[in-house]
Amino acid sequence: MLSSCLRFVKPLIMMPFSLAIAVALLASADFASADIYGFVDEEGVIHLTNVPTNPRYKVWIKEKRVLFNLGPDYVKYDKVIEKTARRYDVDHALVKAVIKAESNFNSKAVSRKGAKGLMQLMPKTASSLRVEDCFHPEDNIDGGVRYLRYLMNVYDGNLPLTLAAYNAGEKAVARYRGIPPYAETKTYVRRVMRYYEEYNRKSAPTSLSKADAQVQNVSASSN
Secondary structure, three states, X not given: OOEEEEEOOOOHHHHHHHHHHHHHHHHOOHHHHOOEEEEEOOOOEEEEEOOOOOOOOEEEEOXXXXXXXXXXXXXXXXXXXXXXXXHOOOOHHHHHHHHHHHHOOOOOOEOOOOOEOOOOEXXXXXXXXXXXXXXXXXXXXXXHHHHHHHHHHHOOOOHHHHHHHHHHOHHHHHHHOOOOOOHHHHHHHHHHXXXXXXXXXXXXXXXXXXXXXXXXXXXXXXX
């Protein structure tokens, strides 16, 4: 989660110029695919985030289509991904899309919340899946794909709900009877679906160009 707070020097006439620089820096970062929210407080401090927690935040940069930039390890784990995906009957393109969104193929990735490895398994989840070493690529992928398979069974193959649960947890999906209204989760689902679409395009034609429509339909049905 991006969270940034920038103080600008007075006079106020400098603020638009400084703000433009701040937003440009954020937009150029890896997380530029997410909406950027901001507000200016009473002291002239500009607050920026992609996960708003205060009603004062307003959208400053609307999310655009994800630029599909493959990481350096794009094909490094292809064999283990394909083997594991076949074992649990999960589309290997979906597994790659989740890994791309979760860790960008960095097997040593650790999130602020403690999720680890390629598929960002939380310690409790890893324990329930009997994954002893989250930093071991094959073990991590095996656990992550098993968890995806489990969620796909729970949600009867509904990918948006499966991904929402992977990101926010089953309880959150149950509580809101659909994709939770969390900016982070909504962005995550769209991002993975678009990655999935792109990976599929590289191998064969797919109907997943309707990914956004699927997300919107699930969100609408939960309201």
